Amino acid sequence: MKSQEAKKIALQKAKKIRQQLKKGEFKKRSKFHSTVRFLRPKTLKIARKPKYTRDISNIVKRPSKMDMYSVIIQPISTEKATRKMEDENTMVFIVHPRANKS
Numbered sequence: 001m002k003s004q005e006a007k008k009i010a011l012q013k014a015k016k017i018r019q020q021l022k023k024g025e026f027k028k029r030s031k032f033h034s035t036v037r038f039l040r041p042k043t044l045k046i047a048r049k050p051k052y053t054r055d056i057s058n059i060v061k062r063p064s065k066m067d068m069y070s071v072i073i074q075p076i077s078t079e080k081a082t083r084k085m086e087d088e089n090t091m092v093f094i095v096h097p098r099a100n101k102s
Contacts, residue, residue, distance in 0.1 A: 066099065071099040072094075073095060073096060076094060
């Protein structure tokens with residue numbers, strides 16, 4: 001009789017331990033901070049899987065290359081510019097910001 005009762009008790013203990021191992025024992029621990037600053041944890045970065053490749057040339061319209069007609073925008077007709085035309089025989093123009101002398 002004693003051996004059967006002992007087996008029953010041992011079986012109950014084993015079941016209890018098995019249940020604890022399955023779930024895991026929850027112990028709340030305080031986190032140890034070794035640095036002064038708090039850095040956000042690194043999260044999962046999943047690579048993009050586009051359904052189709054996007055052609056940038058269709059989305060972004062790039063301006064045409066600089067040509068001889070896009071350098072000079074318009075002449076300036078201020079008092080200073082007209083005086084320069086009369087005295088020095090030179091014209092003053094507004095030019096494209098990316099234009100150079102060559």
